[in-house]
Amino acid sequence: MPGKDAHNDTPRRVLDANFPDLALPAAVAARLPALVHCRRLASGRSLFVPGHRPTAFYAVAAGEIEARFTGLDGTVSVIEHVGAPRLFGLAAFAAGQPTEYEAVARGASEVLVIGREAYVLLMDEMPGFARALLAEFARRHDGTLRLLQAARHQSAAERFVLALAQLARERGRAAGDGWLEVTATQAELARLAHLSRQTANELLASAEAAGRVRRGRGHWLWRGDRE
Template identity: 75%
Template sequence: MPEHDALWRMLDANFPGLALPPAVARQLPALVPLRRLARGRSLFVQGQRTQAFYAVSAGEMEARFTGVDGRVSAIEHFGPPRLFGLAAFAAGLPSEYEAVACRPSEVLVIGHEAYRLMMDSAPGFARALLAEFARRFDVTLQLLQAARHEVAADRFSAALTQLARQRGRPTGEGWVEVAATQTELAQLAHVSRQTANELLAAAEATGRVRRGRGRWWWRPAGA
């Protein structure tokens, strides 16, 4: 079944080398359903205690944070085979962000029963999960350092690179087409739209960016 194929692809990508005992491999597919989301649909909201963690199987999800002043910031975009919602689920805490589908998407839902089965009966899964937590903690520290020390231009350059990697489509001669709005870019870089417009214009003047409606083209350094 397609959802079973999606499950095995996700496990291979996130936990390479993990060998499931035959009994676990037989039981697991029935415990990990595939959920489809329309564009703009929330999977869970900020402050919600989730009953599962998730993996993107198709499409793209966005993590959004709403501040006390009501301002909404895009924290991150993620596509297949990214795991998300893991920390809040494992710790039993409210989610720190809202997960929203950027376009029609599919996610694998890994609930308590599947989690217990993997933790208790799949040797190596707990170690692999701990390694994933460690990697994410390191990334979080790097992001905090960037937010504290990097200037707007550096954050903007990092946001350009991140969106190009996540949504980019090569179009020849070193250019990558990126379907993203200026607003999304500004939110990801934590700058105003005016600043984002100025920085895009500067990048365009150097030949690194070409702008279009609802998209832009990016050429990595050295391309």
């Protein structure tokens, strides 16, 4: 179980990771831990479901959260996989509107719950936070729209490349020479791209033959700018 000092430092680490160009004022850093709490989720447990009106937004402290739609026929459409230390759930919270998707833990996970008091403190007393948060929200909104458009109008190959790019943004770690190491399963890639696992495997093989992907067990190396 993390100690008090570890919890007190977690909000700062999350903010530093998401907004490296901003400085957290000492007075804000001192007050913030008391306004943010940690919630633990077992694998498969929902943090919130469609129709829920949130009183907070969140950051992944450990594990991973899957944001997804579930159709009336039970078909699941994945929006994104959110890993530590990324923020999520901001749109519905800021707008005061019910959520339109479900957030589910993929494996045992921990999230920071950032409620109204913490939000007001950061917005009012952390210089540049509001602008940085708006820019981050705009980037994510654009990425989500691209994936939704791809699901409706683009080919399997185009959806595949967009899903690869999203996973690289969310999980990619520099591996040298412009390559990113991405830890994800073929099933995750297929679900995110709205493809069958067979089609995803065929597209991965083609990308590997073209020199854009190097596959490993449970991960791959990807270089999006390589033609």
